[in-house]
Amino acid sequence: MSVSRLKASKVLIGVLPALLIFVASAVAMYKIKYLGYNLEAVTQSESYHLEMVMELDGHSSPVEVSIALPKNLPNQTVKDEAFGSDDLKFSFEKNRLNRRGKWQSSSVDGKRQLNYTATILTKNIKYIIDSTILPTNQVPKSAAFYLLPDSMIQSENPEIKDLADSLHLSSDSSILYNSRIIYDFATYGMNYVRYSGTIDALTAYRLNEASCGGKSRIMAALARYLGIPARLVGGKILSSGQSKATHIWVEFYIGNYWVPFCPTNEYFAEIPSNYLILYYGEISFITHTKDINFKYYFNLKKRLTSTVAGLNKLKKNPLDILNIWATFKKVAISLELLKIIIMLPIGVLAVVFFRNIVGLETFGTFMPALIAIGFRDTGLSSGILLFALIMGFGSVMRVILERLHLLHTPRLAILLSTVVLFNLGLTAVGVSLGFLNFARVALFPMIILTLTVERLSIITEESGIWNALRIAFLTLIVASSSYAIMSSRFLQSIVITFPETILVVIAIYIYIGRYSGFRLIEFTRFKHLLVRS
Amino acid sequence: MAFLDIFKMLPSRKGIVGINKRNLDLIYTHNKRTYFPNVDNKLLCKKILQEHNIPVPKTLYVVDSPKVLKGWENELSSLDNFVIKPNRGFGGNGIKLIKRVEDTFYSSGEEISKDDITFHLQQIYNGAFSIDNTSDTAYFEETITNHPELSQFTLEGQDGITDIRIIYQDNIPVMAMLRAPTEESDGKANLHQGGIGIGIDLQTSMTTNGCHKNNFITHHPDNKIELKGHEVPFFQDMLEFGARISDIVNLGYIGVDFVCDVAHGAMVLEVNARPGLNIQLANQDGLGTKIQ
Numbered sequence: 001m002s003v004s005r006l007k008a009s010k011v012l013i014g015v016l017p018a019l020l021i022f023v024a025s026a027v028a029m030y031k032i033k034y035l036g037y038n039l040e041a042v043t044q045s046e047s048y049h050l051e052m053v054m055e056l057d058g059h060s061s062p063v064e065v066s067i068a069l070p071k072n073l074p075n076q077t078v079k080d081e082a083f084g085s086d087d088l089k090f091s092f093e094k095n096r097l098n099r100r101g102k103w104q105s106s107s108v109d110g111k112r113q114l115n116y117t118a119t120i121l122t123k124n125i126k127y128i129i130d131s132t133i134l135p136t137n138q139v140p141k142s143a144a145f146y147l148l149p150d151s152m153i154q155s156e157n158p159e160i161k162d163l164a165d166s167l168h169l170s171s172d173s174s175i176l177y178n179s180r181i182i183y184d185f186a187t188y189g190m191n192y193v194r195y196s197g198t199i200d201a202l203t204a205y206r207l208n209e210a211s212c213g214g215k216s217r218i219m220a221a222l223a224r225y226l227g228i229p230a231r232l233v234g235g236k237i238l239s240s241g242q243s244k245a246t247h248i249w250v251e252f253y254i255g256n257y258w259v260p261f262c263p264t265n266e267y268f269a270e271i272p273s274n275y276l277i278l279y280y281g282e283i284s285f286i287t288h289t290k291d292i293n294f295k296y297y298f299n300l301k302k303r304l305t306s307t308v309a310g311l312n313k314l315k316k317n318p319l320d321i322l323n324i325w326a327t328f329k330k331v332a333i334s335l336e337l338l339k340i341i342i343m344l345p346i347g348v349l350a351v352v353f354f355r356n357i358v359g360l361e362t363f364g365t366f367m368p369a370l371i372a373i374g375f376r377d378t379g380l381s382s383g384i385l386l387f388a389l390i391m392g393f394g395s396v397m398r399v400i401l402e403r404l405h406l407l408h409t410p411r412l413a414i415l416l417s418t419v420v421l422f423n424l425g426l427t428a429v430g431v432s433l434g435f436l437n438f439a440r441v442a443l444f445p446m447i448i449l450t451l452t453v454e455r456l457s458i459i460t461e462e463s464g465i466w467n468a469l470r471i472a473f474l475t476l477i478v479a480s481s482s483y484a485i486m487s488s489r490f491l492q493s494i495v496i497t498f499p500e501t502i503l504v505v506i507a508i509y510i511y512i513g514r515y516s517g518f519r520l521i522e523f524t525r526f527k528h529l530l531v532r533s
Numbered sequence: 534m535a536f537l538d539i540f541k542m543l544p545s546r547k548g549i550v551g552i553n554k555r556n557l558d559l560i561y562t563h564n565k566r567t568y569f570p571n572v573d574n575k576l577l578c579k580k581i582l583q584e585h586n587i588p589v590p591k592t593l594y595v596v597d598s599p600k601v602l603k604g605w606e607n608e609l610s611s612l613d614n615f616v617i618k619p620n621r622g623f624g625g626n627g628i629k630l631i632k633r634v635e636d637t638f639y640s641s642g643e644e645i646s647k648d649d650i651t652f653h654l655q656q657i658y659n660g661a662f663s664i665d666n667t668s669d670t671a672y673f674e675e676t677i678t679n680h681p682e683l684s685q686f687t688l689e690g691q692d693g694i695t696d697i698r699i700i701y702q703d704n705i706p707v708m709a710m711l712r713a714p715t716e717e718s719d720g721k722a723n724l725h726q727g728g729i730g731i732g733i734d735l736q737t738s739m740t741t742n743g744c745h746k747n748n749f750i751t752h753h754p755d756n757k758i759e760l761k762g763h764e765v766p767f768f769q770d771m772l773e774f775g776a777r778i779s780d781i782v783n784l785g786y787i788g789v790d791f792v793c794d795v796a797h798g799a800m801v802l803e804v805n806a807r808p809g810l811n812i813q814l815a816n817q818d819g820l821g822t823k824i825q
Contacts, residue, residue, distance in 0.1 A: 356553060357537070405652055408661040462626070463726065516554040517541030525747050526549050529813060 013514055017507035024500035035320055037497060048238045050276070051299040052116040053434070056292040058108025063088065065114060065288040066102045067296075068234065068279035075271050077121040084115040097280045108292075119303075122238065124273040127259045135171040135178060135227040143253040146229035152200040152282055153217050155224035163205060164225050171226055175254050179261070179269070182222045186215045186263035212264040216250040219263060229253035233260065234285055238274040240302045240379075242436065246278065246285050299436050302489075303336070321499055335496070340373060342495050343486040345502045347372060350481035354474075356512055359519025362475040363455040367448060371475070372482035374444040380483060382437045384476060386426065386444070391472060393422050394453030395460070416450040423449075548819030555810060559824070563702065563785030564806050571782040572804040573664060576620050576672060578782065585781050587774045588800040590792070593673040596654050603651055605673060614676035617653060619662040619669050625723050627662030629653060630676065641719065677800070680793040682766045686713035686731075688755055693720035697733070697771060697791040700808055700820070704779045706772055707823045709733040710815035711740060711765060716755050729753065730815030731760045738768035744814035767799040778804060788812075 031037040054065060065088075070078050083090050088103040103114050139147065149155040167185055169178050191209035199207075201221035204214030213232075220230035230252050237247050249262035260271040271277075278285060288294045325338060348369045354360045362368050375383035397418045401411050423441050430439030452475070460468040485491060495501050523530065544551060550559070572578050579589045593615055594605050609615060612633075619627040631650065632639045639645060654671045656662070663669035679687060683695040693714030700707045710730045714720045717727035724730050729750065731743035740763045742751050752759055765771075775789045778801070788808025791799050813819055 357540075359552070408656065408659045408666075512537075514557065515537050515541075516551075516557045517537055518544045518549075518551040519553060520540065522544070522551045526544070526551075526813065528747065528749050529549050529817065529819065530543060530547060532547075532817060 013510060017510045020503040020507040020510075024498075024503040027500040028498045031321075031498065037322075047303050048120045048122075048240075048276075049301040049303055050116075050118050050120050050236075050238075051436075052296065053299060054103075054114040054288075054294070054296040055111065056108070056114070056288070056294045057111050058105075058292055060107050060109045061289070061292075062104075062106050063108040063112075063289045063292055064102065064104040065286070065294070066093065066100050067116065067286045068283070069099045069101050069116065070118065070120065070235075070276055070278050071099050073277055075123055075125045076276055079119040079121070081116070081118045084113070084117075086112040086114060088112065088114065098283065100279075120238065120276055122273050122276055125260075125271050127254075127257065127269040129176040129179065129259060129269055130255050131174045131176045133175045133255045134173070135175055137255075139227070139229055139253065140256075143229040146231045146253060147224050147227065149221075149224065150282065152198070153220045153224060153230075154200065154202045155221045157202055157221075159202060159205065160221050160225055164222055167222070169222065169226055175228055175252070178226055178228070179223075179252060179254070179259075182219050183261050183263060183268050185222070186219045187266055190215060190218070190263075192264065212262075213248040215263040216248050219250045219261060223250075223252050231258070231280055232282055233277055234279045234283075235275055235277045236298060237265075238276055238300055238302075240300055242297050242299050242434070244297050247275070249275070251280075297434065322497065325496065339492050339496065340376065340486075342499060342502075343492060344369065344373075345505055346491060346495060347482045347486040349505060349508070350485055351478055352509060352512055354478045354481070356515065357519060359521035360474045360478060361471050362478050363452045363471060367452055367455075368475050368478035369482045369486075370445050370448045371452070371479040372486055374448075375479065375483045376487060377440040377443040379437045380480060382435075382441075383483075384480070386438065386441045387449075387476065387479075389426070390419060390422065390441075390444070390449055391453060391456055394419055394450070395457055398453060398457040412450065412454060415453060416446060419450050419453065420446050544819075545821065548821035548823075549813060550810060550820040552810065554821075559702070559786045560807055564787075565783070568783040569806050572784065572787070572806050573621055575618065575622075575803055576670065578804055581781055582778070582801055582804075585777065587777065587781075588797060590677060590794075590800055590802065591675045593675060595673075596658060596671040599655075599658065602654055602658070605650075605654070606647060609673060612675075616674045616676055617650070617657070618672055618674055619657040620672060621663045621665075621669050622657075623662075623664045625721055625726070627653075627657055630720070677792045677802075678795045680766050680795050680798075682763065683711070683713075683793055685756075685758060685763075686711070686729075686753060688714075688716060693718075694722065694792060696722050696802055697765060697768075697793070698788050698808070698812060699771060699775050699791065700788050700812060701775055701779055701786070702824050703785050704776045706735055706775060708812050708816055708818070708820060709735055709768075710743075710812045713753070715745070715753075724809065724811045724815075729760075730811055732816035732818075733765055733768070735772070738765050739763065740765065742817065744811065744817075747814065749814070749817060766793050770799040774799065774801060 050070075052067065054067075056063060056065065069081075070076060072078055083101065085103050088105040088108065091102050091104075093100040093102050101116060149157075154160060167181050169181060190204070192215070193209045193211060195211040195214070199210055199214040199217070201214070201217035204210035204218050210218065216232055220232060223230035230250055233249050233251055235247055235249070237245075247264070249260060249264070249267075251258040251260050253259075259269050261268060262271075262275075265272070286296060325335065328338060348366060351362070351366060351369050355362070355365070371387065374387075378386060394415065397415055401414055404411075406414070423444060423446065427439045427442040430436065430441065456468050456472060459471060518526075570577065571581060576592065576595065579592065582589050593612065594608050596602055596605070614632055617629045617631065622628065629640050629650075631645070637644060638647070638650065657669055657671035660666045660668045677694050679695055686695045687693045695711060695713045697709065697711050699709040710732055712722040712724065712728050712730055714722050714728050719726070722728045724744075727746070729743050729745045732741035733739070734741055741761055742749060743760045744750060745754055751761065771789075771791045775791070778789055779785060779787060782804060784804075784806050786806075786808075788805040790802040790805065792802050793799055810820070
């Protein structure tokens with residue numbers, strides 16, 4: 001390269017990143033100022049894919065299963081409901097407060113799987129309690145029922161009365177004041193113990209310990225004693241993964257509103273955004289015929305949903321990128337798929353960083369980023385486990401194939417075929433054992449895995465198993481970092497809303513691309529040269 | 534640029550070149566992509582060098598079509614020693630040294646059948662060892678017999694060959710080292726496989742201390758001979774041949790690998806357009822102090 005061209009390219013390299021960052025900021029500013037874009041609108045729209053899986057085994061006998069189903073409420077929206085009922089008949093049961101799904105059949109023989117799926121959007125609501133409302137205020141008929149004592153909430157029991165007195169509860173003071181005392185007692189005055197069964201208010205008080213149900217019932221008992229209507233709420237705490245546990249909290253009727261309190265997780269007059277209400281009152285979340293070996297669990301996945309609601313408010317404009325994304329639906333590119341594509345340039349930031357600045361060796365240049373995409377479907381821990389399993393299986397297969405003395409490409413094709421079969425086998429096992437994340441291994445990028453197995457085997461042959469394992473480990477580190485970047489919902493929101501971020505990332509790549517200093521591991525490699533006097 | 538400059542300060546003061554600097558300031562600026570095939574294609578490289586009267590090991594037989602896969606059996610029937618190489622290989626992969634004792638072939642001390650050799654040729658032909666996994670040519674080359682001065686660096690009964698790597702920038706020799714195999718490297722002189730590197734003083738042709746992996750050494754790890762103070766035979770020939778190669782292959786920054794055959798003297802084994810950086814450890818000095 002001639003000196004003048006070298007100089008010209010140096011100037012260009014100095015100017016280009018600045019230019020890219022300028023253009024990106026200008027576009028972003030325009031969108032914020034004139035199109036009303038804001039990050040808040042995007043980051044709020046988190047949702048969960050809820051799946052409720054039920055398994056049973058009938059013996060030519062009648063079967064009936066009923067579960068409480070979520071419904072639309074101020075804090076929650078339920079969409080895209082679907083029911084899987086095998087050969088059982090499904091029907092809804094509704095009353096004023098609750099909605100249930102019922103599966104029944106006059107005779108079931110053998111195993112059945114039932115399920116309910118829905119998309120859930122929830123939000124946090126905080127209530128401000130009017131401090132002038134007293135417990136003596138008039139209660140409407142609809143709420144009066146929730147003043148009565150029952151077998152679980154013994155509000156008329158003398159011990160509860162004594163407790164109310166010792167806490168200095170008073171119907172002359174505001175509901176706000178009394179609620180705070182009741183809440184503090186249940187939250188901080190009682191020990192939390194995880195019970196599997198149901199415990200009533202009085203027992204909880206006598207033991208001075210309770211789980212979520214007991215704490216909520218003692219709050220309800222004290223409230224009812226004072227004349228504040230109170231009811232239990234049953235629900236699910238939303239978090240990704242599989243679980244069985246449901247949760248109970250309590251609501252007080254205060255000035256025409258049912259105000260939520262959770263003494264277990266410390267929410268006063270507030271329902272957090274990860275609470276899903278399933279039912280009200282002292283009822284069972286799930287009921288089923290006995291002796292059918294009944295099992296159930298929830299499977300929840302967090303998602304970021306389209307901001308279509310916000311979209312409609314935006315003006316039509318070529319820079320209105322959210323509208324453009326919406327048109328992608330016509331060619332079946334969903335927002336979920338778009339996210340994978342658009343996060344790739346950001347995800348490889350980890351690859352570039354670890355290769356050129358840290359100096360880690362990995363299998364293939366972009367292989368770690370592609371493996372990270374596979375992790376999206378399985379989650380990180382299942383993903384790493386599956387990666388290890390597939391590498392182990394592939395290595396064994398390759399040793400066997402080596403003995404057959406086949407040509408390179410057909411041998412790779414056989415390796416690919418066996419990896420595909422192995423993954424589908426893992427999926428079948430995962431589904432039957434109920435490890436759904438694990439089962440999604442069928443969506444792993446098989447060709448990438450096959451090539452990784454091939455690289456692993458070649459490195460094992462050339463420089464030993466330890467070196468191969470070391471590089472496999474480093475590949476996983478880079479893949480996990482790449483995964484962390486690509487699955488960050490915050491970054492996803494930014495990049496989807498402001499795709500010009502990619503220009504900024506390109507500017508970073510230019511900067512790193514001109515970095516001529518040591519890779520960090522070279523400080524070890526050349527340590528003797530560095531300390532030489 | 535401030536943040537990453539922290540990692541640049543110490544190495545650049547000591548003149549040590551890292552991979553990033555080698556790629557950016559040496560390879561990309563001195564070597565044009567168009568001319569890489571001149572050295573990556575070893576048969577082509579040998580042909581060009583021969584045309585310019587630079588000695589290279591003799592090519593015995595070339596497999597460039599499936600029809601001639603088995604031809605070596607007749608063609609080489611009178612030879613007992615030869616090397617099989619992939620034409621566009623990298624990092625020493627796919628190279629096999631073959632020795633015949635009576636009618637049995639041996640490779641790395643193990644018996645190998647004629648069919649195994651033909652299969653290996655087929656593997657090379659199918660691209661299993663080529664730099665881009667595309668179809669490749671396999672060739673047979675005469676075996677080098679180490680000059681006695683150099684064979685003291687190899688172990689008794691080992692097939693391995695000692696070679697000399699000289700780095701040139703624009704026809705000027707910058708740094709040189711002698712590479713010798715060890716027990717650990719299984720006869721290969723490649724440093725990343727456990728071979729040792731011994732610095733060579735360009736002025737005096739004498740060896741200095743060396744390196745094994747990332748450590749400085751003064752004695753051979755296997756036979757314990759002192760590394761320092763051996764004169765490299767035909768070193769002036771090598772310096773002279775090498776200084777013409779940059780212009781011949783059109784690449785400004787190259788590493789030339791020489792061997793020193795007992796019968797033919799200095800010969801060029803191959804030319805490398807992306808020479809490694811361990812030569813700095815072998816010479817206990819940074820490349821940055823030698824190059825402009």
